[in-house]
Amino acid sequence: GESVGLHLPTLSVQEGDNSIINCAYSNSASDYFIWYKQESGKGPQFIIDIRSNMDKRQGQRVTVLLNKTVKHLSLQIAATQPGDSAVYFCAESHSGNTPLVFGKGTRLSVIA
Amino acid sequence: GAGVSQSPSNKVTEKGKDVELRCDPISGHTALYWYRQSLGQGLEFLIYFQGNSAPDKSGLPSDRFSAERTGGSVSTLTIQRTQQEDSAVYLCASSFWTGSYEQYFGPGTRLTVT
Numbered sequence: 550g551e552s553v554g555l556h557l558p559t560l561s562v563q564e565g566d567n568s569i570i571n572c573a574y575s576n577s578a579s580d581y582f583i584w585y586k587q588e589s590g591k592g593p594q595f596i597i598d599i600r601s602n603m604d605k606r607q608g609q610r611v612t613v614l615l616n617k618t619v620k621h622l623s624l625q626i627a628a629t630q631p632g633d634s635a636v637y638f639c640a641e642s643h644s645g646n647t648p649l650v651f652g653k654g655t656r657l658s659v660i661a
Numbered sequence: 662g663a664g665v666s667q668s669p670s671n672k673v674t675e676k677g678k679d680v681e682l683r684c685d686p687i688s689g690h691t692a693l694y695w696y697r698q699s700l701g702q703g704l705e706f707l708i709y710f711q712g713n714s715a716p717d718k719s720g721l722p723s724d725r726f727s728a729e730r731t732g733g734s735v736s737t738l739t740i741q742r743t744q745q746e747d748s749a750v751y752l753c754a755s756s757f758w759t760g761s762y763e764q765y766f767g768p769g770t771r772l773t774v775t
Contacts, residue, residue, distance in 0.1 A: 581762050592665070592752055592766035593704070638703060642762065648694055648706040648720065649764060 557636065561658045568626040570655045572639035577620060579641035583649065584613060584624045588635045596624065596637075626657075634659045663687065665767035667753050673773045674743055682738045682770045686755030693736050694756075694764060695728055699749040707751075710736065743774045 562568045574582070580601040585593035599606045599613045599622075606613050612625040622639050636656050640649035666685045674680050686693050695707040706720040710730045721727070725743075730736040740747055750771050754764040 583763065585766075590768075592754075592768045595763050595765070598763060640704075648696075648709050648717065649704070650706070651696075651704040653703045 557654055557656045559656045559658060561660055562629050564629060564631060564659050564661050566629055568624075568629045568633070568657060570624045570626075570637050570639075570657065572622040572624075572652045572655075574620050574622060574639070574641045574650075574652070576641060576643065576650070577617075578643050579650075580644060581642045582613070582615060582622050583640050583642075584611075584622075585638045585640065586633075586635045587638065587654070593638060629657075629659050631659045631661055633657060665753055665755055665765050667751075667767040667770050669770060670768065671771045671773075673775060676745060676774055677742055679739065679741045680743055680772065682740075682751050682772070684736045684738070684753030684755075684767060686734065686736070686753070687765055688734075690755035690757055690765070691733070692756045692764075693730055694754045695736070695738050696752045696754065697749045698752055698769070704752065707738070740772075743772075745774045748772055748774045 583598040584596040586596050587593045597608045597611050597613045599615050604615050610627045614623045626633055636654045638654045639652045642649050665687055668683045691712045693710045696704040697707055698704050708721055708728045709717040725741045728738045750769040752766055752769045754766045756764045
């Protein structure tokens with residue numbers, strides 16, 4: 550599943566720098582949020598998720614921050630690597646195990 | 662273990678023809694989802710199956726689209742009388758009903774209607 554988009558927001562970062570990808574969600578009733586990474590020609594791959602009872606969650610090199618007050622989600626990638634180049638999607642759902650509502654995606658390009 | 666698989670990986674069809682896209686979810690996953698990813702768009706929900714419950718078809722764009730899930734496992738998405746605007750990547754995902762809400766995606770089927 551290649552993700553392409555003429556109007557896809559793009560973020561370019563130097564290798565080794567930290568990346569921050571932002572996402573605004575629309576449904577104040579959403580209680581589950583997830584970030585996916587999609588490389589060219591592949592389906593979305595899980596990165597990290599967070600439930601609404603938390604405002605921060607950390608994984609390996611990644612951190613997700615949730616601000617329910619302003620309905621904002623961010624993904625932070627530490628020490629960005631060339632392999633991190635991909636399109637990143639945030640998604641939300643209500644009460645889990647329901648269809649995800651996806652954002653448009655952000656294309657991350659890592660400059661070596 | 663095996664992930665979600667989809668077939669075919671690519672499908673080119675003429676306008677007006679019917680197509681069938683197949684999804685094999687992860688064994689034991691009770692929930693199965695179909696999404697569509699069009700050029701310049703994010704992923705768009707189409708239909709959702711959960712166990713033996715009636716599927717949620719609220720995302721299907723027209724009555725030319727239908728899907729079934731046999732034996733609670735394999736699913737087929739059928740598009741009748743295809744139109745050029747149906748060209749997209751069709752993605753299938755599956756998840757457990759309880760516990761993790763993570764949806765595991767297949768590689769997708771790229772459909773091109775000429």
